[in-house]
Amino acid sequence: MRTLSVALTGGIGCSKTLLSRVFIHLHIPVFNTDERAKALYSNKNVLEDMQQMFGTEIVRDGVLDKKILSAIVFNDRGELEKLNKYIHPKVQEDFLQWKEEQTKTKVPYVVLESALIFETHWENMFDKIICINTPSHLAVQRAMVRDKATKEQILERIANQMPTEEKLKRSDYIIENDDIQLVIPQILSIDKNLKKLSEENYKKQ
Numbered sequence: 001m002r003t004l005s006v007a008l009t010g011g012i013g014c015s016k017t018l019l020s021r022v023f024i025h026l027h028i029p030v031f032n033t034d035e036r037a038k039a040l041y042s043n044k045n046v047l048e049d050m051q052q053m054f055g056t057e058i059v060r061d062g063v064l065d066k067k068i069l070s071a072i073v074f075n076d077r078g079e080l081e082k083l084n085k086y087i088h089p090k091v092q093e094d095f096l097q098w099k100e101e102q103t104k105t106k107v108p109y110v111v112l113e114s115a116l117i118f119e120t121h122w123e124n125m126f127d128k129i130i131c132i133n134t135p136s137h138l139a140v141q142r143a144m145v146r147d148k149a150t151k152e153q154i155l156e157r158i159a160n161q162m163p164t165e166e167k168l169k170r171s172d173y174i175i176e177n178d179d180i181q182l183v184i185p186q187i188l189s190i191d192k193n194l195k196k197l198s199e200e201n202y203k204k205q
Contacts, residue, residue, distance in 0.1 A: 002201040004109035004194060005099065005125060009117040010132030011164045012157055013139030013146070015177055019132060020113045022187045029102045031095050033114040040090055053082060074157055088120045108198035118162050118170060128197070130190060131171035133164060135178055 008023075008030075010016050020030045040046050041064045050069075051059050058068045073080040095112055102110050109127075117123055134142075143154045168174055173190045177183050 002198055003099070003103040003107055004127040004198050004201070006109050006111050006194060007117045007122070007126045007129045008111050008113045008132070009115060009129065009167060009171070010134065010175075010177075011139055011161055011167070012115065012154060013141070013143035014132040014134040014164075015142065016113050016115065016132060019175065019177065019183060019187065020111060022184060023111050023191070026187075026191050027107070028191070029105075029107060029110045031098055031110065031112045033091050033095075033112065033116075036091050036094050037087055040087065040094070046090075049086065053086065054079070074153070074160065077160060080160055084116070084120065088116075088122075092120075092122065092125070108195045115161060118167055123170065128172040128194065129170065130173040130175060131164070131167045132175045132177050133168055136164075138179060 008016055008020055017032065017034075020032065024030050041050070044062075047059050047062070047064060050064065054069065054072055058065050058072070069083075073083050099110055111130075112126070114120075114122070117126075117129060123129060140151060140154050140158075143149065143157075144151060147154070173193075175183055175186045175190070
């Protein structure tokens with residue numbers, strides 16, 4: 001079978017990381033872009049670059065102060081774009097190297113979890129894209145609890161992302177995470193479809 005590349009995306013508070021764990025339980029490798037970015041932020045050369053871009057105060061005792069960085073980038077679209085242009089290519093390169101390792105285990109597909117698939121113009125990297133759809137009021141509530149943030153802070157972050165409605169139009173699969181519909185059966189159905197697609201692609205080779 002050919003290892004497919006699949007993106008799992010959605011807006012803030014849609015529970016991407018929680019749902020990605022279901023794929024892990026299905027023995028599908030998952031690449032978490034936030035975790036990988038955090039690992040990059042501990043790199044000495046990256047920290048030096050970040051200080052040059054955003055000021056020396058964002059690094060304290062050799063550690064990135066995420067609160068200061070967040071305050072800078074989430075209040076200024078230009079600063080956010082500057083950060084994204086710097087860090088996203090590094091994460092992309094990391095993903096491609098990681099996927100190469102996963103293909104050696106002959107998995108049918110791998111999943112990259114990111115809120116910014118379309119914003120970073122990564123959609124062409126993937127065979128299929130899954131988008132999680134969560135009602136806005138639920139998403140805001142979840143994000144406020146998770147990040148210990150105010151409603152206004154969460155709404156500011158949402159404003160910097162593509163509207164979920166547009167992401168849904170561009171995606172191949174949709175998971176409804178609305179606290180009404182069961183999500184696991186939806187994921188199992190997608191998993192079955194992706195494994196079938198992987199096998200079909202292999203036969204065509």
